[in-house]
Amino acid sequence: MNNDFSSALKKSGLRKTKHRTAVLGVLDGSARPVAAEDVYLSLKEDGVSINLSTVYRVLDTLASSGLVTRLSIAGEPRSLFEINTMEHRHYLVCVGCNKIECIEGCPLKAYEKTLEKQTRYAIAGHRLDIYGYCPECRDKGRGAK
Ligand SMILES: [Zn+2]
Ligand SMILES: [Zn+2]
Known part of the structure; x- marks a missing residue:
């Protein structure tokens, strides 16, 4: 831009x-x-x-x-x-090196609708970040199961 x-x-x-x-x-x-x-x-x-x-x-x-x-x-x-x-975002966070990436789209839109029906809450938003080990950290043997 x-x-x-x-x-x-x-x-x-x-x-x-x-x-x-x-x-x-x-x-x-x-x-x-x-x-x-x-x-x-x-x-x-x-x-x-x-x-x-x-x-x-x-x-x-x-x-x-x-x-x-x-x-x-x-x-x-x-x-x-x-x-x-103005669009809310979610992040993928590497706990090995603290790298942060944006996740495309929002996986919770449909869930919010379901939850509104179930709870009668007017849902205003949510927070979600996902944690894990990035490919580089995994290559260094971190996060191995
Ligand atoms: Zn990493
Ligand atoms: Zn979302």
Whole structure:
């Protein structure tokens, strides 16, 4: 996506700044959720002059405006961030190396409907992350049964 995020920022009532655009660019270009430190390193590589505490502040602002989602995943002590796609996501987490991947689609949509019928709850959402050992970790003999 080639995007200067002007309209997204405007919709969220945020002023467009160089730093906000740059941070959104890193999140948008990443296939998986990233920590503030990763955003910082990637910006530094691109020659953007920014310091880590600014990255934290920008991420905080973007997260509270809803443009960015903050994830806390068990086993990962840092908060991870990704562009809020409005679509909820699920993650596959490697407990060997803490790698995180998005799972395509949601396996729980039909189950929610069944559960609503069974319980008369109006289901508002759910959380689901799946843990295991990734292929690389398995090749190193981890997670063997
Ligand atoms: Zn792994
Ligand atoms: Zn889901």
